[in-house]
Amino acid sequence: AQSVSQHNHHVILSEAASLELGCNYSYGGTVNLFWYVQYPGQHLQLLLKYFSGDPLVKGIKGFEAEFIKSKFSFNLRKPSVQWSDTAEYFCAVNAQERTGGYNKLIFGAGTRLAVHP
Amino acid sequence: EPEVTQTPSHQVTQMGQEVILRCVPISNHLYFYWYRQILGQKVEFLVSFYNNEISEKSEIFDDQFSVERPDGSNFTLKIRSTKLEDSAMYFCASAPQNNEQFFGPGTRLTVL
Numbered sequence: 420a421q422s423v424s425q426h427n428h429h430v431i432l433s434e435a436a437s438l439e440l441g442c443n444y445s446y447g448g449t450v451n452l453f454w455y456v457q458y459p460g461q462h463l464q465l466l467l468k469y470f471s472g473d474p475l476v477k478g479i480k481g482f483e484a485e486f487i488k489s490k491f492s493f494n495l496r497k498p499s500v501q502w503s504d505t506a507e508y509f510c511a512v513n514a515q516e517r518t519g520g521y522n523k524l525i526f527g528a529g530t531r532l533a534v535h536p
Numbered sequence: 537e538p539e540v541t542q543t544p545s546h547q548v549t550q551m552g553q554e555v556i557l558r559c560v561p562i563s564n565h566l567y568f569y570w571y572r573q574i575l576g577q578k579v580e581f582l583v584s585f586y587n588n589e590i591s592e593k594s595e596i597f598d599d600q601f602s603v604e605r606p607d608g609s610n611f612t613l614k615i616r617s618t619k620l621e622d623s624a625m626y627f628c629a630s631a632p633q634n635n636e637q638f639f640g641p642g643t644r645l646t647v648l
Contacts, residue, residue, distance in 0.1 A: 455639070462641035463579075463627065509579060523569070523581040523592060524629075524637060 421446040425510055425527035432500050432534050440495040440530050442510030452493040453511040453524070454484055463509065469493065480504070505534045538562045540640035542628050548646045549618055557613045557643045559628030565638070567631040568611045570603065572596070572624040573642075579627065585611065618647045 426441035444450060454466040467478025474486040484495045493510060508530045513522035541560045549555050561568055570582040583593040585603055602614045611630075615622055625644050629637040 453636075463639040465636065465638075468636060511579075523584055523594075524571070524579075525581070526571075526579040528578040 421450075421512060421514065421525045423510055423512055423525050423527035425508075425530050427530045428528065430530055430532045432532070434502055434534055434536055435499050436534075438495070438497040438500045438504070438532070440508055440510075440532075442493045442495065442527055443491050444493065444510075444512045444525075445491065446512065446514065448514055450512045450514060451522075452484070452486060453513075454478065454482070454493075454495050455509045455511060455526075456506045457509065457529075458506045466495070466508075500532075500534050502534050502536050505532060507531050540628055540630055540638050542626075542640040542643050544643060545641065546644045546646070548648065551620055551647055552617050555615050555618055555645060557615075557626050557628075557645070559611045559613070559630075559640055560609055561611055561628065561630030562632075562638055563609070565630035565632050567591075567633070567637075568603075568605070569629040569631075569637060570613045571627045571629065571639075573627065574621075574624040582613070582626075615645075618645075620647050623647045 422445045424443045452469040455463045456466050457463050466482050467476050469476045469486045477483045482497050484493055486493050510527040511524040513524050543558045568585040571579050573579045581594050583597045584591045600616045604612050623646050625642045627642045628640040631637045
């Protein structure tokens with residue numbers, strides 16, 4: 420069965436600090452990988468995704484993530500965080516080999532990031 | 537930019553009552569999903585729906601749950617007899633075809 424682990428449940432940073440949020444998944448086949456963000460009081464928004472190709476993907480708002488297949492990891496990074504990045508971040512995977520778009524997403528537990536000015 | 541919408545934003549109900557949560561997916565999307573997030577826990581898959589039928593459901597999605605796409609635009613989740621443990625945020629999502637799912641803002645269900 421697929422599973423997703425996010426190592427940090429709560430992260431507190433000062434503005435301009437660098438961010439790295441860990442994500443590891445467990446699945447034997449080929450996966451699509453996603454990071455979603457949920458700002459306070461808002462819905463889940465896609466930050467970035469990886470389907471294939473360059474394992475370093477760039478998303479919105481200066482975020483990027485690197486897929487390391489050998490480590491089953493898809494860590495999220497940002498070189499310099501801002502107060503407005505305060506949110507909850509969710510890593511998610513689904514199985515690529517299933518045809519069609521009805522693949523369920525398996526989510527990690529989420530990481531709550533607080534950025535202090 | 538088109539968005540998934542959900543109504544109501546907050547639903548309070550008594551245990552044993554039926555609730556219907558409504559979603560309007562993005563208009564040209566073909567695949568529809570419900571997820572839920574119990575407070576403090578991870579987002580969990582409930583059910584996926586394609587071509588007017590359920591394509592996959594989780595073990596959470598028991599006989600108390602049903603989904604429907606009654607009129608080609610709405611996508612509903614019905615809970616027949618709510619339990620306290622059904623209290624959660626329920627998210628609807630839709631996808632065009634290539635696995636990128638777009639989420640609605642959620643409905644917070646509180647069962648008393």
